[in-house]
Amino acid sequence: MTPISSLANPTIKHAAALLTQHRIRKKSGQTVLEGVHLIEAAIKQNFTIKQIIIGQSALSHPEVAGLIEQIAQSIILATDAVYKQIRSLGTGVDIMAIVEIPTPALGVITSDCLILDGLQDLGNIGTLLRTASAVGISTIISTTGTAHLWSPKCLRAGMGAHFSLAIFEQVDYEAILQKVKIPLYATSSHTDKVIYQHNLTQPIAWVLGHEGQGVSEIFLRTATAIALPQPNGQESLNVGVAGSVCFYEMLRQRQFAQH
Structure with missing residues (x-):
């Protein structure tokens, strides 16, 4: 050759x-x-x-x-x-x-999914895909304006997670709200109810927003807002870390809670 x-x-x-x-x-x-x-x-x-x-x-x-x-x-x-x-x-x-690059058509969603709302950092996105795959979330939806999930940098950060996921990119808000038939949960600094006070045993659509601006108002109007405790007073967590905390609390409640 x-x-x-x-x-x-x-x-x-x-x-x-x-x-x-x-x-x-x-x-x-x-x-x-x-x-x-x-x-x-x-x-x-x-x-x-x-x-x-x-x-x-x-x-x-x-x-x-x-x-x-x-x-x-x-x-x-x-x-x-x-x-x-x-x-x-x-x-x-x-x-x-x-x-x-796979381009599947978005159908009705009735099982756990992750909605990426305007995220821009490819390292954060890859981390979230990797963690979502690890806990059994297999459906990923990104809104218009979110960075490209199949870019080489995001693929490297995902460490192979992309290939076990159904990824729907650049979906408009109306289509997401129409197709996702399970409750939306969004991290927010405007609620006092922390994640450990929520029942996360039912199918959930996790919404994680832009690193600076957070989750869009259109999702916040319909989503359940959850807070992550930060007793040392930090303003916010990195979105990759925040999402991972949410996913693993969901997994704990479903599989590892004390009886």
Whole structure:
């Protein structure tokens, strides 16, 4: 296999654009997974791998060899110099995959879900997806204006959680309120009723809002507001932490409460 040595190669150019430009990801309906772990997670969930790009030195790596055995799709080899110019990760195993972004249609929701309302920090979003998946929340809805959940940075933060979730992106408020048929719960600083005073054993739609502005008024009008205790007087918690606290209190009430 002759390695590609030019950045002008169409596949190399496309991968570089997908890694850096939301516009290209949206137009093509594709994104990039970097590293062995994410690619393995995608394969386990039967995601279709469109293209694999491997840095020349990584070809002999045992983890890469194992992946190649599982993938029948097209594999191209790039010189180390070319690969290093397009990757967004630091030093590691130089392998990336181009995959299709799922675009499922939102149906009626009657089981636990997470609504991301205007969040912008991709690290926070990835953390929330990872934690939601860990506790058994499998449906994720993002409102218009929320950052792109399938960006490479968010995928890395999610550590493979994306592939076990049903993700519905850029859904308008009216559609969400129409389709979500379970109670909405939103973190808020305008209530004195803390999370431990709420019964969280029924299906819940958790609403987590923009890092600075919080949950939109349209959701607050219909959601049950919950407070997270902060006895040391901090103004607020990081949204990734706040969501994780909520999810695990829900899990505790359902599976680990004292009887």
